[in-house]
Amino acid sequence: MSADRRPLLLMTPAMIWLFGLMVVPCALILVLAFFRRGLYGGIEYTWTLENLALVFDPLYFQIFLKSAGIAGLSAAIACVLGYAAAYAIAAMPRRHQPMLLFFAVLPFWSNYLVRTYAWIVLLNREGLIVNLARWVGYEGELPQMLYSEQAVVIGLVYNYLPFVILSCYAPLSRLNPEVNEASRDLGASAWTTFRRVTLPMTVPGIATGFVFVFVLSIGNFVTPALLGGGQFQMIGNLVYAQFLTANDWPFGAALSMVLIAVMLGLLMGQAVMADRASGGKGARDG
Amino acid sequence: MTHPFLSIRNVSKTFGSVRAVTDLSLDIAENEFFALLGASGSGKTTLLRMLAGFEDLTDGDILLEGSSIAELTPNRRPLNLMFQSYALFPHMTVTQNIAYGLEMDRLPKAETAARVSEILDVIQLGHLAKRKPDQLSGGQRQRVALARALVKRPKVLLLDEPLGALDKKLRSEMQLELKRLQHEFGITFIVVTHDQEEALVMADRIAIMKDGALLQVGTPHEIYENPGTRFAADFIGVMNFLPVSRTADGFAARDGSQMMSRGNAAPAGTPFVAAVRPERLRVGGTGDNSLTGEITALAYHGLDLLVHISTAIADAPVIARMTADEADGNAPVVGRQVTASWSAKDTHIFPE
Numbered sequence: 001m002s003a004d005r006r007p008l009l010l011m012t013p014a015m016i017w018l019f020g021l022m023v024v025p026c027a028l029i030l031v032l033a034f035f036r037r038g039l040y041g042g043i044e045y046t047w048t049l050e051n052l053a054l055v056f057d058p059l060y061f062q063i064f065l066k067s068a069g070i071a072g073l074s075a076a077i078a079c080v081l082g083y084a085a086a087y088a089i090a091a092m093p094r095r096h097q098p099m100l101l102f103f104a105v106l107p108f109w110s111n112y113l114v115r116t117y118a119w120i121v122l123l124n125r126e127g128l129i130v131n132l133a134r135w136v137g138y139e140g141e142l143p144q145m146l147y148s149e150q151a152v153v154i155g156l157v158y159n160y161l162p163f164v165i166l167s168c169y170a171p172l173s174r175l176n177p178e179v180n181e182a183s184r185d186l187g188a189s190a191w192t193t194f195r196r197v198t199l200p201m202t203v204p205g206i207a208t209g210f211v212f213v214f215v216l217s218i219g220n221f222v223t224p225a226l227l228g229g230g231q232f233q234m235i236g237n238l239v240y241a242q243f244l245t246a247n248d249w250p251f252g253a254a255l256s257m258v259l260i261a262v263m264l265g266l267l268m269g270q271a272v273m274a275d276r277a278s279g280g281k282g283a284r285d286g
Numbered sequence: 287m288t289h290p291f292l293s294i295r296n297v298s299k300t301f302g303s304v305r306a307v308t309d310l311s312l313d314i315a316e317n318e319f320f321a322l323l324g325a326s327g328s329g330k331t332t333l334l335r336m337l338a339g340f341e342d343l344t345d346g347d348i349l350l351e352g353s354s355i356a357e358l359t360p361n362r363r364p365l366n367l368m369f370q371s372y373a374l375f376p377h378m379t380v381t382q383n384i385a386y387g388l389e390m391d392r393l394p395k396a397e398t399a400a401r402v403s404e405i406l407d408v409i410q411l412g413h414l415a416k417r418k419p420d421q422l423s424g425g426q427r428q429r430v431a432l433a434r435a436l437v438k439r440p441k442v443l444l445l446d447e448p449l450g451a452l453d454k455k456l457r458s459e460m461q462l463e464l465k466r467l468q469h470e471f472g473i474t475f476i477v478v479t480h481d482q483e484e485a486l487v488m489a490d491r492i493a494i495m496k497d498g499a500l501l502q503v504g505t506p507h508e509i510y511e512n513p514g515t516r517f518a519a520d521f522i523g524v525m526n527f528l529p530v531s532r533t534a535d536g537f538a539a540r541d542g543s544q545m546m547s548r549g550n551a552a553p554a555g556t557p558f559v560a561a562v563r564p565e566r567l568r569v570g571g572t573g574d575n576s577l578t579g580e581i582t583a584l585a586y587h588g589l590d591l592l593v594h595i596s597t598a599i600a601d602a603p604v605i606a607r608m609t610a611d612e613a614d615g616n617a618p619v620v621g622r623q624v625t626a627s628w629s630a631k632d633t634h635i636f637p638e
Contacts, residue, residue: 181340182373184360186438187390196386200377 026260032253041247051254060238060255067235068262070149070224071217074156075210081157082164082209083202089165090172101169108162116226119155120146123227147229155223160216164209171205172198204277211270215263235259289352291316291474292442297346299332299498306332307498309346314442314491319468319475321485324495325521330478333495334444337476338367350441361390366440370447372431374419380406380430381415387438405433408467425456432464436471443468445477449484461487482522486510494518516636519561526567528560528577528600529638537635539577539599546574546630557638566632567606569593570616573627577604581620593618595626 033051036044054060089100107115122128123146130142145151175198183193221236228234233241235255242252290313299307307329314320322330335341337348339360348356355363366387375383381402388398406412409429419427428448435443448464449457465488468475479485485492486506494501494509494517502514513519520527530537530545537545537558545560562575579597586592591613594603606626608618618624 176371176373178369178371178373179375181338181360182367182369182375182434183386184340185338185367186387186434187361188386189361192390197375201375 029253029256032250033257035250037248037250041249043249051250052258054251055254055258063233063238064235064258066232067218070153070156070234071214074153074160074217075213077153078157078161078164078213079168079206079210082161083168083206085161086165086168086172086205089169090175097173101166104165105162107158112159112222113226115159116155116223119151119158119227123151123154146227149228149232151227151229152224152234155227156213156217156220159223160213163212163216164206167209167212168202168205171202175201204274207273208270211266215266219259219263289349290314291318291351293349294333294337295347295349297333297336297348298344299329299336299341300344305498307336310498310500311346312493312500312503314474314476317468317472317474319465319488319490320477321489321492322476322478322495323480323482323485323492323521325480328495329498330495331446332498334367334446334476334478337442338365338444339363340367364440365442365444366435366438367444367446368431368435368448370450372419372427372451374427374430374434376419379416379418380411380422383419383430384434384437387434391438401437405437408470409433424451425460428452428460432467436467436473439471440473442474442476445475447479448477449481450479457484458487464488486522494521513561513634516559516561516638519634519636524564524605525561526564526600526604527602528562528604530558530560530635532558539575541599543599544575545633547633547635548631559636559638561634561636562628562632564592564605564607565590566628567604567626568628569606569608569612569618569624569626571627574630575633576625576627578623578625579604581618581622581624584618584620591618593624593626595624 032043034047034049036046036048036050038044055064085104089097089104092100120127124130125144125146127146129145133142179201180193180197183197184190188196218234219236221234221240224232224234224237225240239252239255239259242248242255246252292314294310294312294314297307297310298305310329310333322333324330332341336343339355339358339362343356346356347354350364355365375386378386384402384405385398388401393401403412403415406415409432411426411429411433414422414426419430422430428451432445432448445464449460452460461484464475464477477485477488486509489506491503491505492509493503496517502509502518504512509518510522513522513525516527519525528539528545530539533544537547537560539545539560547560560575577595577597577599579595581593582596582603583594584591585594590610591608593606593608595606596603604626
C-alpha cells in the first residue's frame with residue numbers, strides 16, 4: 001500500500017458513517033420538503049414549492065424571527081459572561097488554569113435534561129430563588145420566572161456558556177503579555193489597552209462562541225419546552241410538532257431545511273473569519 | 287542645583303524569597319548610551335522593567351531630572367521600552383503601530399501623521415507602511431518596534447536585548463545604526479544585553495551586572511583593558527588565566543618563573559591568577575613575561591588567527607592572537623614548540 005493512500009483508507013469508516021447517518025437523511029429531508037402533504041398525514045409524491053412558501057408565511061416566519069431573537073440574546077449574554085470568565089482564568093497563574101477550565105466546563109459533562117430540570121427547581125414558584133428572596137426578607141410580589149422567555153434565555157445561556165469560555169480562553173491565553181505592556185508603555189490606560197489591543201485580538205474567539213451558542217440555541221427545542229412551558233414556540237418546537245403531532249412531514253422538512261441553511265451560513269461565515277484571523281501567518285515571507 | 291539626569295538609588299527587588307536586584311545605585315547622564323551587561327538571571331532585565339514601571343521597587347527610588355518616578359504607572363513615565371519580543375500589535379499596520387503612542391498623547395492628527403512618516407523615513411520602511419507585523423521580516427519588525435518607541439521622543443529609551451533576534455550580519459549593522467539614531471535624536475539610551483561585543487561597540491558606558499548588583503561601571507575601554515574582577519575579566523572578551531603564587535617580591539608562575547604585572551599591590555587572599563588577553567601575547571617575541579608550549583590547535587577567523595598553546599604553567603591551553611601579517615611571516619604549525627611573551631603592563635592579577 002502506498003503511503004499517500006493511507007490517509008484515504010483511514011478516513012473511510014468515518015466517511016461511511018457521515019454519509020450514511022448525515023448526508024443521506026439530510027438529503028431525504030431535502031427531498032421531502034418538495035412533496036405535498038397527504039390528506040391523512042401521509043406523503044403525496046407530487047412536486048410543490050408550497051411548503052417552502054409556507055415557511056415564509058408571516059405566521060411561521062415570526063416564530064423564526066422570535067427564535068433568532070432569543071438565540072441572539074442568549075448568545076450575546078453568554079459572550080459577555082463567558083469572555084469575562086475566560087479573561088479571569090487567563091489572568092490566573094498558568095499552573096492553576098487547567099483546573100479552573102476543568103471546573104468551568106464540568107457542568108457540560110452532566111446530562112442536558114438534568115441540568116435543565118435543575119433550573120425548574122431553581123425558578124419555580126416555590127423554588128430556591130423565591131425562597132431565598134423570602135428568607136432575605138423580601139415580602140413583595142415576585143415576577144413569574146419559570147415558563148417565560150427569560151427562563152428560556154437563562155437556560156440556554158447556562159447550558160452553552162462553557163463553549164464561550166473555551167472559545168474565548170484560547171485566544172486570551174495565547175496573548176503575549178508584552179503586547180499589553182507595550183500599550184501601557186506607549187501611554188495607554190488599562191481600559192484603553194483592553195479596548196484597543198486585547199479585545200480586537202480576541203474577537204475571533206468571541207465570534208466563534210457567539211455563532212456556536214446562536215446555532216445551538218435557534219434549533220433547540222428541549223429548553224423552550226421545559227422552561228418556556230409551552231407559552232411560546234421556538235422553531236425547534238415547531239419542527240418537532242410537524243413531525244410528531246401535526247403529521248405534516250413535508251412542512252417539517254421545509255422548516256428544517258431553512259433552519260439548516262441559516263446555521264450553515266453562519267458556521268461558514270465564522271470559519272472564513274477564523275481563517276482570516278489566523279491566515280496572515282501562513283504568508284510571512286512577503 | 288545640579289542633579290544627575292537619571293538616578294537609581296539603593297534599589298532592591300525581591301520576588302518571594304528571590305533577590306533579583308540588591309541595593310543597586312547608578313547615575314546615568316543625559317544623552318548617554320548606557321549598556322547593562324550581564325548573563326541571564328543577573329537582574330538586568332528586572333532593573334530595566336523597574337525603570338519602565340512594570341515592576342514595583344521593593345526598596346529604593348528612581349529619580350528622573352530630580353523627581354521620583356517610582357510611583358508612576360508605565361503610561362505616565364516619560365520613558366519608553368523596546369521589548370525583546372518587539373511586542374508589536376499584530377492587528378495593526380506598521381503606521382498604526384507607530385502612531386499608537388502619539389494618539390495616546392492626544393497629538394493633533396496632522397502632527398501624528400507627520401511624525402509617523404518622518405520616522406518611517408528614518409527607519410527606511412515607508413514602502414511597508416500598510417503591512418501588518420506578520421508580513422515583515424525579523425529585521426523589519428525590529429525597526430518598527432524601535433520606531434514605535436522612538437517616535438514618542440521619550441526622555442529615556444530602554445531597549446531589552448534589541449538585537450537578540452537578528453542574525454549576525456544584521457546585528458553588527460544595527461549596532462552602528464542604533465548609535466547613529468541615539469546621536470541623531472539626542473535621547474538617553476539604556477540597553478540591556480548579554481552580548482559583550484554589542485555593549486563594547488555601542489555603549490558610552492557599560493555596567494556589568496552579576497547576582498543583582500553592579501560589578502563594575504566604566505567606559506568600554508576601561509572595562510576591557512582594566513577589568514576590576516576575575517569575573518569581569520572572564521565575561522568580557524577572551525582572557526587567559528595563569529595560576530600564580532605570592533612571593534616576597536611579586537608573583538611566580540607554576541614553574542617558578544617570575545610573573546611581572548601592572549602594579550604589584552596584590553589584593554588580599556590566596557591563591558591568585560594572572561590574566562592576559564590573547565592580543566597582548568606575541569608569538570615568538572620577547573617581553574617581561576613568557577611561556578613555552580606546544581601548539582595544539584589553530585583557529586582561523588579571517589581577521590586573525592588564534593593559536594592554542596598547551597603549557598605547563600596553565601591548565602587550559604593559552605590562546606595567543608596573531609594578525610594576518612604576523613601569521614604570514616611566521617606561520618604556526620600544530621605540534622610545534624613555541625614561545626609567547628607579553629608585557630607586565632598587560633598582566634592583571636586577581637584573587638582566584
